[in-house]
Amino acid sequence: xxxxxQNSGPLSVPEGAIASxxxxxxxxxxQSFFWYRQYSGKSPELIMSIYSNGDKEDGRFTAQLNxxxxxxxxxxxxSQPSDSATYLCAVSRDTGRRALTFGSGTRLQVQP
Amino acid sequence: xxxIHQWPATLVQPVGSPLSLECTVEGxxxxxxxxxRQAAGRGLQLLFYxxxxxxxxxxxxxxxxxxxxxxxxxxLSSKKLLLSDSGFYLCAWRTRQLNTEAFFGxxxxxxxx
Numbered sequence: 001x002x003x004x005x006q007n008s009g010p011l012s013v014p015e016g017a018i019a020s021x022x023x024x025x026x027x028x029x030x031q032s033f034f035w036y037r038q039y040s041g042k043s044p045e046l047i048m049s050i051y052s053n054g055d056k057e058d059g060r061f062t063a064q065l066n067x068x069x070x071x072x073x074x075x076x077x078x079s080q081p082s083d084s085a086t087y088l089c090a091v092s093r094d095t096g097r098r099a100l101t102f103g104s105g106t107r108l109q110v111q112p
Numbered sequence: 113x114x115x116i117h118q119w120p121a122t123l124v125q126p127v128g129s130p131l132s133l134e135c136t137v138e139g140x141x142x143x144x145x146x147x148x149r150q151a152a153g154r155g156l157q158l159l160f161y162x163x164x165x166x167x168x169x170x171x172x173x174x175x176x177x178x179x180x181x182x183x184x185x186x187x188l189s190s191k192k193l194l195l196s197d198s199g200f201y202l203c204a205w206r207t208r209q210l211n212t213e214a215f216f217g218x219x220x221x222x223x224x225x
Contacts, residue, residue: 004155031210032211032212034213034214041221042218042219043202043216043217043218043219044156044202044216045216046213046214046215049211049213051211088155088156090156090214092214094210094211097144097161097163097169098144098206099144099146099158099161099171100146100156100158100204100206100214101158102148102155102156103155104154104155105155
């Protein structure tokens with residue numbers, strides 16, 4: 001079992017729709033959770049971080065965390081073609097190395 | 113504000129040649145530093161991390177090594193590159209504080225030929 005699992009996609013949504021990206025993780029000791037966006041050939045860019053159960057909203061983005069289910073999601077409202085990218089889910093403990101463990105990413109395509 | 117510099121952006125090296133990739137962080141002190149590698153179409157694999165000067169931990173056995181000669185400098189090296197060393201190498205930093213994010217450099221695209 002992979003430590004962080006994501007559907008590789010591609011997830012295709014029309015412009016203006018809601019894109020829903022999901023991620024599950026295996027380490028119950030994980031305390032920090034992140035979503036990064038990565039355009040082809042570029043380095044990952046932080047979109048959202050979430051540290052406690054529930055929802056966190058930032059503009060068109062909402063991250064949702066359910067530690068009991070070991071599940072993290074990202075909602076993108078009013079999707080734009082510029083949102084087309086690979087979205088990486090990452091988790092970490094806040095002790096020891098504190099390194100992020102990444103999923104393999106979900107490719108999102110927003111159709112104009 | 114904090115920034116991270118990583119160079120070079122692209123590199124083409126022959127098999128058996130040495131490698132040195134450098135990463136520096138500005139605007140913070142005593143960060144945790146990380147080297148990741150991303151194979152084409154794959155997720156990020158942690159290669160090395162460092163919690164302080166001279167302190168390096170390796171996550172996977174491989175042909176690479178890392179060093180941290182200064183607080184905000186992290187170097188990835190190899191004495192002899194293999195074809196399998198090709199990939200996108202990313203340096204990242206994170207503060208010691210709880211509930212903080214990790215930030216990445218621009219990455220180095222390494223092609224071993």
